[in-house]
Amino acid sequence: MHSPLTRRGFLATGSGLAAATVLPGLSGCSALTGADSDPDTLVVHSQLGTTAPGSPTYLAALDRFRKENPGLKVKNLINGDDLAQVYETSRLARKEPDVVMVNLYDKTLAWTDVGATVDVKGYLDDWGLRDRVLPRALAEWTDAKGRVRAFPYFATNWPIAFNRALLDRAGVDAIPTTGDELIAAARKLRAKGIAPVTVGGNDWTGQKLLAQIIQTFLTEDEARHAYTTGDFGSRGAREGIDYFVTLRDAGVFADKAQGLTSDTMTTQFNTQAAAIESAMSSALAKVPEKVARHTEVGGWPLTGGAVHDKPTILRTYTLIGFWISPNGTKKIDAVEKFLRFMYRPDTVSRFIKESGRDMALRSDTLSTDFPLVAAAQRLGGAVSQALLPDVYVPPAAAQPLITATSTSFTRGTSAAKVRAALETAYRSA
Known part of the structure; x- marks a missing residue:
């Protein structure tokens, strides 16, 4: 399979019009100045921070992290759908951020294979965080060579x-x-x-x-x-x-x-x-209360001869993960502090309760303030699960x-x- 993130692919991404069109998307700085060589500054690149579901909770989590780690600064770079493109451009210049929060899909499928990000399996084990991850989530983030592409975080039900x-x-x-x-x-x-x-x-x-x-x-x-x-x-x-x-x-x-x-x-x-x-979880969380109170969630209707015995939904555990860049390995102590904080049960619970997010981590918390998200979480055996093809395409x-x-x-x-x-x-x- 040809990867668009070979060296040739990177050069194509970072040149000419492509570079010119992606650079303005950064919040407060350009892609080529995103990294910070200061060992006391952690640079995180995320889609959270504006209107994306979970943004207020994420920004509040960053504030708590800063207060708990007063000697460590956090620079937050924000992009939307063009995040992967912007990251690749910054990686070409070796000025990429330390941690990237993005889903496993399309361009990102090739990142670990071409060295744009690193295998995090060793860190997951060394930091004792493996048991926090749901087994299905860990399987979805593991590639064919046994490498774990990123630390799993957001999941989604898709009824x-x-x-x-x-x-x-x-x-x-x-x-x-x-x-x-x-x-x-x-x-x-x-x-x-x-x-x-x-x-x-x-x-x-x-x-x-x-x-x-x-x-x-x-x-x-x-x-x-x-x-x-x-x-x-x-x-x-x-x-x-x-x-x-x-x-x-x-x-x-x-x-x-x-x-x-x-x-x-x-x-x-x-x-x-x-x-x-x-509707995936993030869409269910945005359904207005006056509509949500008379909305039900279920599966897609079947027809005769179907291999499923119940209407189908999609589920995935690859919605957002924490990827570590080559630059991030140079600040691995800071990265460890950040990921331990984001994996803490209290931090995870706040995403579930405040933002209606499904998580790839173990938690007993339910999205009670987001009734449709909670209803989807409770569907269980009432539906059958179809395969989300993202990691296979x-x-x-x-x-x-x-x-x-x-x-x-x-x-x-x-x-x-x-x-x-x-x-x-x-x-x-």
Whole structure:
């Protein structure tokens, strides 16, 4: 598999227009001056600090850490979706931050392999933090060579949210659990001017839902093979694509879903313009109270012959981890203090209680102030779990799969063309 983070890939990332466009995204400093050679200053690069869910809790945690460690300064760099690009640019100049907080997906899949970040397995054991991590989370952050890419932190449940009040208004008596029931519900909702399932068909939210629906007829091993290799020609994959196309052409998804984004999706659901959405924990936490009180969470409806015995949801433990950079190894004592603090049960509990975050660490705390997040945490055996493909998709195929997703959500696109679009996404990988 070709990695975009080879030396050649790094040079391409850090040159010309790419560098010019990513540098302004930093909060308070440029990517190339992000690192601080002062051994008493820890530089952390994160997506938390502005409007991202959990930001207030994170900033408060930084304040507590500073007070508990008065001799250690913390410089907090903030980026949004361009964090990985900005980090790569700073790494090219050997001025990267010491710790990076980001998910395991797309570009970051290759970081440890090319030395952009370091294997943290030894640190996890030496600092006695392994037992704080849920076993499934540790497995997801461990690569094929046994290296642990980062310290796991945020996780997420990803159920289906159903606006019970809108379903009642349309005369839908029960939450749909089969494809036929979902199609019937969609027809009734449309008759009342309500969009059925809203989805970001033009971004990652649509890509995840498409993968979930395709897995209706795939075992976990079969799904892992399909998303690792780009081979969607198995009987189960073809049946899953057929099922998706049937639902799409029956009007299950919101109009022009192929052009919608995650922001559009959450807006439609939160304003009650749509009745159903596939919502990860951070989206569930943002559902307004007046909508949340008549919203239920469950799984995606199945159809005859499904390999699952219950409606499906997605779960992942790779939403955010603490990656250690080569520069960070030069300040490893400071990094250890920071990670021990962030792994403390009281710090973890505050993210759960104050921000409605699911965690990859052991905790008995529930998101009681975020009822939908708590409800998703309690689903347990009432649903079946589909495979989140993020850690299996080759980095070079990640963005082409978004394009394939938009094609797939375009009504009238045949099952054969959907399969071809998915497989074409892998040709550059």
